[in-house]
Amino acid sequence: MTQQNPYMPMAARLEEVIDETPTIKTLVLRPEEPIPFRSGQFMQLTYPGIGEAPFTPSSNPREPERMEITILKTGKVTDILHEAKPGETLGLRGPFGKGYPLDKLYGNEVLLVGGGVGLAPLRALIYALFNEIDKFRRVTIKYGARSPEELLYRRQFEDWNKTKNTTFAETVDVASNGWQGHVGVVTTLLDGLDIDVENAYVVSCGPPIMLKFVTQKCLDLKFKPAQIYLSMNRKMSCGVGICGRCNIGPYYLCKDGPDMCYEEIMSYDNVF
């Protein structure tokens, strides 16, 4: 981000486009200058002349010179980003926000619950956790998608499951031909969860309706609101807390989030 003008995007070359699912692509970008970021911090990605939209990078924060952004085709900007070809120049502003509360997670169990493209921001966190996996007691990852075809990063599931102190499980809302795995919304993976609730944190990212049910489920499992972090990646614009668009009560998701502790926001309306 240019300090002089927070609204100016930095040029970033699109190096590669990875087809993840029928509706999701990952854009691999090389910004003019490396952009150091913490997992959970977000970027504004510009398609020149069309506009920008907020995304949390899905790549390893240890690789700031090469940023991956995973995008669901779902609107004006994302439709055209899906048409972008390697070699094109896009724009990046950021990083913005606080990022995931890694300092809180140290020494504890970490439960990640992702839904759909919501696994993208969590993947940056997964990399960050794996970068120093011995500092966490255990990492449990639960992931749900609409259908087997929509499972994101499927190629990595096995590696994640094999990683030290880590378990991974996926589910689909609706099975299609040949699916042998779990069927049901992601909260069904939390039934009978083996976790030391008192010494654990939940970090969840997905559509608002999923966040709502995950939160409810976690409260049922006796997690306290202070132990639940929700990725409210949705409506940020300026990124620096002044345009006013992304507030939940007195909080601005762009600078106080986008991952918010449920305890902080639970008393306000329209959280989900």
Place this chain on the structure above:
Amino acid sequence: MKSEVRFLKKSKLPDFVAKIHQGPVFATVNRDGQSAYEKLSQDDYGQIVMAIAPPVESVKTFLFPARERVAVYPNAGPDSDGLSKLDEAQTVVGARACDLCALKSLDKIFLEQQVKDPFYEKRRQNTILITTDCVEPKDMCFCSLVGGKPYPEEGFDINISPLDNGYLVSSGSEKGEKMLAQAQELLSDPSEEQIRQRDQRRQQALAKIKEQNSEFETKVAPDKMVGKQPPEKWDKLSSACVECGACNFICPTCHCFFLYDQPRLESVDQNERKKSWDSCLLGNYAKMAGVGGMKPTPRPELRTRFENRIRHKFDWMPENIQLLGCVGCGRCIEACLAGLDIRDIFKEFGQ
């Protein structure tokens, strides 16, 4: 900053402005019975009116234009096309105490967060503020309800207090001090009677504002009166709202904006980013991308948007920047097509 008070003859106001102004002058004139800012050339300084009701617009417009270009990319620096040039001085004549209160909020928001807004910053530095006492408050003025007074005490470069036959002028900044020195030959020492008249007019204006707002006086401080309220209350308070957004745009502290991009007409290879005022009461405010089932706007119901606006001003701005988001200028009351009166919030929650 304490400064001496000087007397200016009524007929010398145009000369005074000519002497001290920097850059274009935007001053209050009588436009069909309404007080409004106009950009004046030196020949027209005679049209400037000080002893008139507060202007329709606030100072916000001059520092944070309704729309401006904030980026040209790739490979070009900040390049505003707003109402006033970024690097040129401008002089605003006729702003009020409530406007200065609002500027305190805008300063905190645009200049004291983790990143400064360079557009606001430059205009703020380059703007000369010539304010005036409100000697003719409007019926909807209610600065006294939010701890304000109808005359500026700080935050101006020069303040002008209208008297029967002239003005008392005082400086409130180093810039203002220098300007008074420049205009020395137009100024003289005020008499005690003139000072007394200024104070009397100020007290009369304050008394009028207090009187017209007696039914809205609260027992609780305005920043403590709202809080979480049942949905029915917000339904009731917002039921007449037609969602035009006028209250947002006319409000001196409302600062929400959106950014949008477009190809640049002047250059085939470049694009530009614009920043434009936005209204949190509009149904498509902060609309998000999303397929069916995902919430397209953060607050789909009018009552929650209305609640957000009110609580932002009375609860969350005090929490975040320690300043009330309402300065009592009454402009939203004047602008409302549905006849909503923000003072009903005081009645509903503060009494």
